[in-house]
Each structure stands twice: as structure tokens, then as C-alpha cells.
Amino acid sequence: MDEIFRYEQLAAGIAALIESGTLRPGARAPSLRTAAKQWRVSLSTALQAYRLLEDRGLIEARPKSGFYVARALAISLPAPAISRPPAAATRVSVSGVVQKLLHHAADPGLVPLGCAIPGAELLAAGKLDRLLARAARTKGTDYNIYTAPQGDLRLRQEIARRALRWGQVLAPEDIVVTCGCTEALLLALKAVSRPGDTIAVESPTYFGFLQVIEALDLKVLELPTDAEDGIDPAALGAALDAGAITACLFASSVGNPLGGTMTVAKKRLILDLLATHGVPLIEDDIYGDLSFGDQRPTPFMALNPDADLIYCSSFSKTVSPGYRIGWIVAGRHRAKVLETKFAVTLCGPALPQAALADFLGSGGYDSHLRRMRRVFADNIDQMSRTIERVFPAGTRISRPTGGFVLWVELPAPIQSRDLFELALARGICFAPGDVFSASDRYAHCLRLSCGHDWSDRIEQGVKTLGALAS
């Protein structure tokens, strides 16, 4: 077999993965190194194959982050520009606004573009519910106790087992089960800060971060953020040099609302910067399992075992929002986190944790995740194309690397909060942009959820939104 045939063979193999849907549009293609290893060719042969695939429009190179599967038809709307939040820390006051949003987001009568929870049909938690029913029937008495404050041991073992998939060695003792990612974030922030301290976040950032920061009387510093790959390290470095930051709270992968994922190189750079300045990092990996790439992104935690870092995650976006089960790995802050957990919730309910342990141990979770990722990628594609057709000229939309939310920047001067009221009156809920900032930014932006099966009702909702925004 000569070399020419081998690069063609590799290209054909990758093309087949794309055609079969194993590699989805927008997913990261295997790295050259991985491809070379898997097909047993040289790096230069792999590069030849990738150039061929690029020529055919099947993949596209992105500077510094490798190759991605091309979208079937490129979305013509531009992506959001890098954000430019104010350089000063601000007090946070978003709670009132967010309460109103959540109130409406839970209303099943509205077209569900507001709340970042997948539809029940996609969560497919029937098996988990049956395991809960079984645990309640057969082990209810054993579990009618306060669990160890760390949470159910079997669940922590299952979580540790899963972390091995991205190369992270955890012991069950390293893990504390929490009431969703929310309690994990609260415990993490409380462990590394005092009232008045400043926490650096992406901009825009998840409003839940801002709420916890507000509740703890902290200030927030919003960092310039690229919709594709997260915060600007130079801006972070400058803020660190100025001594302006007590801790950082970043998405591990697939930020909310922008949907970007930092490259591993950027993550390493950030870890180095933080280590130099002795500033801890809290990473929220709630969307990591829903990344569209062929490999699950590596969390910060797995890149440097010595980093001063607290890892938070949850099962709320993938299978069980109703169970309220998250987890935290607090490293050197473990004792403080446990101590605070005693005072916040003491421990979580025992039976749901036992059922989730049974569920994870029984297999099938990974194929469930694969199915979700496929549907979400399709939903985002459908939503993007609909927006392209019906939103006003000048609209920008994000290119999520995973998860199920889309960030939409309207051409000024449309106010998304006015649009929110108009949309509610038409039976449509979305998340107005201003709740994702503590500095009165993003009033012209919307976050739209693609977490429900695509349907005429949802398409019509997006069309109505587009008409209202025009």
C-alpha cells in the first residue's frame, strides 16, 4: 500500500464518520496526532488527508484550535464580536429580574425558549425514575437517615469512575454531592472569598453565577469574552496584575450563554496565570458532557493536579433536573466546603442519590448523552437557520460548541426586555440578555433554548420573535 493510497484512505474514513453522523457538523475532528496514530500513518500523511477533506468542504481549520466538521451549509449571520465589558468591578443586583424570568420559564403554556432545561422527552429519565421507585420500595428504611454529608458513597464512586474517562483520577472522598450545581457554586465561592471580594467571570455569563455572587455580597469583574473560545487571557492577566481579582469563576467547557469552549492551550495559559498570582479558579463543568466535539473537553482540573481549583458539576442538564443532584471537588478547600455544607443543607435526600448511583452503574448513560448531543446539534442548526430567515439584518448568532442555548445579538437599538414583554403576551418565553451581566450590558441580546425537540410550535415561536424584533 503506497502513501498516496493511505492518505486517501484516512480521508475516506473521516468522511464516513461525518456521513454516519458520528462526527456532527460543528464537532471538533480528531487531532492530526490522533488520526495519525489511529490510522497508523505519519503526521504529514494525516495533514495531507485533512487538506483533502478541507478542499472538499467537509472540515474546516480554525486557528490554534484544530479542525472542525463543517456545517452542512454555513450560517451566514456573523458571530458575536468579542465582548467589551467595563474594566471595573461592580456590585451585583440581578435577582429581582431573574426571579421574573424563572417564573415565566417554568410556565408550560409558553413556547419554551427561556429555560435552560432540556425537554422531558430528551431527558428520557424513565429508567432513573424506575430505579428510584425500586430503591424507595426496597431500601426506603435504610435510607431514611441523614446521609454522610459528602453524600451517597456509591454515587461518589460512580462519579469518580466517570471522571476517569477524561483522565481524572478521583477518590470518592474527593467528591461532595450537592443540591445541584447551585449549591456547589455557593460552597465554592464561600470557600475562597469574603464579602466585598471580587470574582472574575465571562461576559456575558450565566445569571446563576451572578445570583450566588450577589447573595454572598461579592463584586464581579466581567472579562472580555470570545463567543468561540471564552475569556481573553490578556484581559485576565492585566486584572491579575492589578490585584483586582480574588477568584475566577469560569465555565469549564461550553459556556452559558455564549456556548464557546476554551482550547486546552488557553486553559493551560490561564492556569499558569492564576498560579503565578495565587488566585483560585472555580470551574463549572455542567455542560461538559454535552460538548459536540468527538472527545469530551478536558476540564481545567485534569490539566494540573496542583492547581488551586474547585470543580463543580451536576446531572441537571443531562438527565435529572428534578432530582437536584450536583457535585463538587474542592481540592485543598474540601474541609471548608464540607463545613459550610453542614450549615447550608446538612446533607441531601438519600433515595434520589441511591437511584442515580444505580442508574449510572447500570450502563446506557453514555449512549443517552450521544443521543442528546445529536439532537441538540440538530436543534441548534434548525434554530440558527430559522433565525437567519426571520430576524432582522444585522443580527449576530453564536456557534455553540455544545449544550443547547443560542446567543442572539439584535441590531441596535432593540431592547430585549421590551421584546420579552411583547413575546410573553404572544405566549413565548426567552431569556433577555441583560440578566447575563451585572453592568447593564446585553440589553439588545437574547438567549434562546434549543433544549426541546424541534417542532412547528417552536419554529413558529422563533418566527414570531423575529417579526417582533424587526
Added chain:
Amino acid sequence: MDEIFRYEQLAAGIAALIESGTLRPGARAPSLRTAAKQWRVSLSTALQAYRLLEDRGLIEARPKSGFYVARALAISLPAPAISRPPAAATRVSVSGVVQKLLHHAADPGLVPLGCAIPGAELLAAGKLDRLLARAARTKGTDYNIYTAPQGDLRLRQEIARRALRWGQVLAPEDIVVTCGCTEALLLALKAVSRPGDTIAVESPTYFGFLQVIEALDLKVLELPTDAEDGIDPAALGAALDAGAITACLFASSVGNPLGGTMTVAKKRLILDLLATHGVPLIEDDIYGDLSFGDQRPTPFMALNPDADLIYCSSFSKTVSPGYRIGWIVAGRHRAKVLETKFAVTLCGPALPQAALADFLGSGGYDSHLRRMRRVFADNIDQMSRTIERVFPAGTRISRPTGGFVLWVELPAPIQSRDLFELALARGICFAPGDVFSASDRYAHCLRLSCGHDWSDRIEQGVKTLGALAS
């Protein structure tokens, strides 16, 4: 029927209630006013009847708090003297100690005198577990969502319905479901205080109060407390006059660890004092349903609808510690409490709340409570008599008005923490006294749980403790 006959008839009626066990040893007898009304006699006739019962040793008068059913054989050990904590506020630092206690308290291999949770056999939650299994099977998909942050509507309706029994009119909107009483207390304290503020508590007081106070960077002022009927209003008044208190956190009824219950008159006096000084009250009513009196004690909340007051309770002591479901009625602080809840846990798990609503709605909870109270009163009696036999001379023990913990004061200079280590080595767990204070008091005290069916194993454990303490 002449008057003489009528007072004898009344006395016979009360005696019959005592004999049948409806009025338990140590329970508060009906007030003179109530008895007079029920038997349709004059107040002076009722008093005659009570004097007769007193002469017969069936009831005993306690100054300012009415009549109580005498114990079959009076416990000869003296009750604890009123506590004399320091008059200055102190920073709190109990968390490390408490973690160790809770770690051991959860160990099923130890004689369970440490943890204030009833034994599974007494909780008798099989029906609740079956209802959870049914809800998971039939309504799992509907409930796999974030609930309204206030919690399940049907559960809040059931809680409001129960509050009617002690004359409290609540709407479901007044209630927020929490992760046990712990989260309720955290939300309550956060709503009324800022870091550095001072919270007045009983002394000794529940270590969980101290942990939440510590987590919120608050200070604590321990008030002199009578083991029979709670804090000393004069000491509270003096501290209020000195402007030393931001808020009070008191047991509503059946304090932990002392087991005392304030009279209604004392509660009214305290409410008046607090209103005069504009200081809010947080009441923890977690043991109210386990009071031994013939009537459930009236919470502060029911005595003055205009009071600046936050009410906290939970189902953890009566049926479902493993479900972690508590509740809070925050009055004028409701918006702030809800806002903080978003940042602490967002909302609780949906299915356990639905199951508990089904359970409360299905009847049988009150007869369950009656059974628990009867067993706890007997357990406390057995424990008290055993202590009387085997503990050193000079030991004092509390006379709980409900619940299932006993407070034991050892004759100085025995250190309960030394005893704790010795007891652990002998396979016995109890709660050493120092965790119930932030001011290094009660090192010579023990809290013993009477929450498990009385058994040879438990009796032997108490005997071993007594020998170790001698």
C-alpha cells in the same frame, strides 16, 4: 348535680385521661380555664378539682406555667439550674467538633445516643416510601423539572392545612419549602442580618444554630435559659436595651438540648419586648409536633400576626430525615428569602415533595405522631430512671416537655469530651455538651438521644456511660 359532685367529677375525668395514657407523665394538664369550659364548671370549681388531683399526687403545679401530669415515680435527680452564659457576644467556631460528632453519630455500629434522629422503626416511613415509588413510576416525567422555587404547591397546601390545627391561617404562597430546617435557618438568618451582627440564642442551644451562625460570620449572644421553660426574659430585655442584639433565634417549643417549652405568657412577653426594640425573631418549631402536652404548643407566629418573625420547621424529626424537607414562613422577609434560596439551592427535588404531599393528604400522620410521642415519653422515662441508678451522685437531668433528647449535667470536674472518646472506644456515641455553646461551656454535660426503641443494648450503653462517668 351540686358543686361538690362536679369538682369530683372533673377530677375523675382528668384522672381517667391520665390512666388511659391520653395525658402522659410530664405532660401539661389542661389549663384551669380549658377544664372549666370543657366540664362546664366555674373556675373556682376547676381549681378545687386540681387541688384534689395534686393531693393525690396525680398532677403537680409549676409556678407560672400551670399544672403537669406527675411522673409515675418522681425522678429524684435534680433538674439543671438556669444557665449563666457570659453576657458578651462571641464569635462562633464549633464546626470542626460537630463534624466529628456527626461522623460518629451516623455509625450504625455504635449505640445510638448521639444523633437526634428517631430510629427507622419509629419513623415508620414505609407508606411515605411507597408513595414516593408510586410518584416516581407514574409522574416521574412531569416532575423532572425545576419546581417553582417555593416548592410543590400541593405540599405547601398540606402544610398550610396542618397549621390550621394550632390556629394559624397560612396561604400556600406564605410558605417556601427548604432542604430541611437547616436551609430554612440559613435563609432566615441571612434575611435579617449582615456579617458581624449578633444573634441571641438559648444556652445551651442546638449546635446546628451555631454552625449556621458561624457560616454567616455572625456573632452569638447566649442567654440564661431555664431547662423547663426557656430563656430568661429579663436577660433578653437587658440585652435589647443595650442594643446588643440584631435578631433572636429561639426554639418555638421543646428546645434542643434542654427540652423546655415557654409558656404562652412568656412567649407574649418576648414578642412585646422584641416589638418594642424592633428586633426580629426566628423560631424553630422542628419539635413542636412532638410535644408531650395534651395540646400542641402554640408557636410565636400564631400569637401575633404583626410580629417581625420568621418561622422554620421540618419533617425530619417526625417521618422523613432522609427526604430533607423543611419549610419556612418568612412574613415580611419573604422576597429576600426567596431571592437567597435561588442562590443557595435554586429549588428542591420534586418527587420527594410530591410524595410527602400525598402522605400528608392521605391521613394517618396524626396517629403516627401520637404513637411517637407516647414511645418517646416512655423512652425518656426509662432513660431517666437508668441514669438515676447508674450515674454518679450530683448528676442533674432535664425533664423534657417533648422530643427525644435528655440533657445530663455531670458533677464537676468530669469532661464530657474525655468521656466521649472513652465511650466511642466502648462502642457508644452521645453528644458531648460543649458543642451546644460558643463560649466553652457545658464541657461537663451530655445530650443523650432517646429516639430509638428502648432495648437491652441501649440500657447497657447508658450503664456503661454511667460507669465511665463515675
